[in-house]
Amino acid sequence: MRIIGQDDIPASEITPREVYLKRRQFMAGIAALAVSPAFAAAAPPVRGARLAGVKPGRFSTREAQTPYESVTTYNNFYEFGTGKFDPAENAHTLKTRPWTVSVEGEIKRPRLYDIDELLKLAPLEERVYRLRCVEGWSMVIPWVGFPLAELIRRVEPSGNARFVEFHTLHDPAQMPFQRSSVLDWPYVEGLRIDEANHPLTLLAVGLYGEVLPRQNGAPVRLVVPWKYGFKSAKSIVKIRFVEKPPLTAWMRAAPNEYGFFSNVNPKVDHPRWSQAKERRIGEFFKRDTLMFNGYADQVAHLYRGLDLRKFF
Amino acid sequence: MPLTARLTPRQIIWSKALLWAICLAPLLRLVVLGLNGGLGANPIEFITRSTGTWTLVGLLATLAVTPLRNLSGLNWLIRFRRLLGLFAFFYACLHFTTYLWLDQFFDPSSIARDIIKRPFITVGFAAFILLIPLAATSRQHMMKKLGRNWQRLHRLVYVIAGLGIVHYWWLVKKDISQPLLYACVLAVLLVMRLPRLQHSLLARARDAAPRSCKPGCRE
Numbered sequence: 001m002r003i004i005g006q007d008d009i010p011a012s013e014i015t016p017r018e019v020y021l022k023r024r025q026f027m028a029g030i031a032a033l034a035v036s037p038a039f040a041a042a043a044p045p046v047r048g049a050r051l052a053g054v055k056p057g058r059f060s061t062r063e064a065q066t067p068y069e070s071v072t073t074y075n076n077f078y079e080f081g082t083g084k085f086d087p088a089e090n091a092h093t094l095k096t097r098p099w100t101v102s103v104e105g106e107i108k109r110p111r112l113y114d115i116d117e118l119l120k121l122a123p124l125e126e127r128v129y130r131l132r133c134v135e136g137w138s139m140v141i142p143w144v145g146f147p148l149a150e151l152i153r154r155v156e157p158s159g160n161a162r163f164v165e166f167h168t169l170h171d172p173a174q175m176p177f178q179r180s181s182v183l184d185w186p187y188v189e190g191l192r193i194d195e196a197n198h199p200l201t202l203l204a205v206g207l208y209g210e211v212l213p214r215q216n217g218a219p220v221r222l223v224v225p226w227k228y229g230f231k232s233a234k235s236i237v238k239i240r241f242v243e244k245p246p247l248t249a250w251m252r253a254a255p256n257e258y259g260f261f262s263n264v265n266p267k268v269d270h271p272r273w274s275q276a277k278e279r280r281i282g283e284f285f286k287r288d289t290l291m292f293n294g295y296a297d298q299v300a301h302l303y304r305g306l307d308l309r310k311f312f
Numbered sequence: 313m314p315l316t317a318r319l320t321p322r323q324i325i326w327s328k329a330l331l332w333a334i335c336l337a338p339l340l341r342l343v344v345l346g347l348n349g350g351l352g353a354n355p356i357e358f359i360t361r362s363t364g365t366w367t368l369v370g371l372l373a374t375l376a377v378t379p380l381r382n383l384s385g386l387n388w389l390i391r392f393r394r395l396l397g398l399f400a401f402f403y404a405c406l407h408f409t410t411y412l413w414l415d416q417f418f419d420p421s422s423i424a425r426d427i428i429k430r431p432f433i434t435v436g437f438a439a440f441i442l443l444i445p446l447a448a449t450s451r452q453h454m455m456k457k458l459g460r461n462w463q464r465l466h467r468l469v470y471v472i473a474g475l476g477i478v479h480y481w482w483l484v485k486k487d488i489s490q491p492l493l494y495a496c497v498l499a500v501l502l503v504m505r506l507p508r509l510q511h512s513l514l515a516r517a518r519d520a521a522p523r524s525c526k527p528g529c530r531e
């Protein structure tokens with residue numbers, strides 16, 4: 001981009017240092033923008049190991065599944081960067097073994113589960129669910145996992161357990177973007193106990209029949225298909241049963257934009273995105289967003305009598 | 313190319329060609345990526361963001377011309393300002409068209425609702441509307457015809473760049489690092505226009521490099 005030749009006055013000699021540095025920063029910014037995924041398409045992703053003994057499960061949709069490539073390269077996982085392509089590029093630093101999940105709080109049997117133990121806790125099922133992101137796009141993903149209710153049953157919640165809190169790993173060495181203050185780490189999400197116990201709610205350990213890729217929340221994540229994607233916490237290390245509604249990461253960040261429930265609802269707009277329609281990844285035209293992401297028959301009764309505009 | 317106050321006609325043609333190539337590169341990149349399936353899982357978002365980014369870069373590059381001219385004393389830089397400004401407008405048109413067509417499918421009620429209800433769209437739309445009179449009066453004869461008013465009108469470009477940054481700031485979910493970077497650049501460009509600073513920069517440039525045409529004079 002330099003038009004002037006080599007024997008010219010260096011820019012640093014005629015420009016105040018501060019301006020020069022700012023300009024360098026600006027140029028670096030431009031260069032980064034220009035080169036980022038540059039002129040080349042990304043290399044095909046490395047596939048995970050196949051999971052054995054996976055049976056087809058309930059509630060699966062027959063809609064066309066979003067290609068593996070899209071599911072694993074277009075992600076929101078701020079622990080690895082805020083760009084959609086960042087997680088696929090950066091998540092290799094996450095170590096998924098050894099891994100433990102602490103299950104604690106208002107339960108009779110608190111316990112530290114080893115991930116391999118957790119994987120064998122209940123039979124693995126394939127569930128093909130719609131995923132609707134709060135940003136207005138959606139996918140159809142064949143998850144592998146088991147209902148969270150299987151775990152809840154085993155730990156025997158007490159009468160005080162009215163909510164469940166999920167914590168993502170907090171380790172900036174493995175999750176480099178946690179060094180930024182974009183969110184107040186660790187990432188915390190929460191469900192009401194009846195939502196957590198709902199048969200649709202899944203603890204997922206894989207997708208497309210294979211071990212969950214890191215950028216999708218390995219080694220274990222939540223999948224709550226009738227809520228916006230951010231409710232489904234990734235790379236979980238702690239599940240805590242509590243009496244009060246948890247203060248989630250996004251509620252802390254922007255309480256007027258993100259409510260506790262965050263049910264998919266085409267009638268309640270987010271200030272930045274209309275929620276009436278969505279772009280299904282891979283499709284050209286937008287489609288109408290369905291109440292509870294199309295799972296109204298299964299979940300609408302959980303919210304009977306609740307003003308969903310107020311409790312968004 | 314030597315660093316001189318005047319360019320030969322050949323040099324002017326070559327540098328304009330080079331500038332055209334640079335300005336068209338982002339569009340070419342989109343076309344190449346599009347043909348190779350390189351726009352990722354959500355190509356429409358990719359195109360919207362890419363054209364939005366280059367609109368903003370184009371606006372800031374246009375705004376950088378005069379301060380750079382004053383710093384360097386290279387008066388011919390001013391010759392490229394109009395081209396840069398028009399390219400910013402070109403990318404703004406692509407950006408807006410992407411939105412109207414690929415995002416909203418020309419649905420008037422949905423677009424109207426969006427412009428009213430979503431603050432970041434309201435601001436982007438205002439920026440785009442304000443750009444139109446500037447693009448329409450960019451030619452030399454309009455400059456002559458409007459006289460002092462031309463400069464007054466074209467100062468709007470600061471407002472437009474500011475609105476562009478607010479637009480960006482309001483559309484990011486949480487990570488404001490990019491809009492902040494652009495805001496810093498705009499701030500630096502504005503500070504360089506402060507009368508006192510500009511005066512001393514001009515004096516400095518005059519000392520550093522005696523030129524046939526005094527820095528600060530119009531071409």
Ligand code: HEM
Binds near residue numbers: 415433437476
């Ligand atoms: C001078 C005018 C404008 C400038 C400088 C501008 C600039 C930008 C920038 C920098 C971005 C973000 C790019 C990124 O995320 O990397 C963006 C995104 C966007 N702009 Fe604009 N814009 C302008 C006008 C408009 C107008 C008129 C509309 C529509 C009415 C619009 C709609 C959008 C949309 C929908 C996005 C994408 C939001 C998303 O992906 O979430 N912009 N624009």
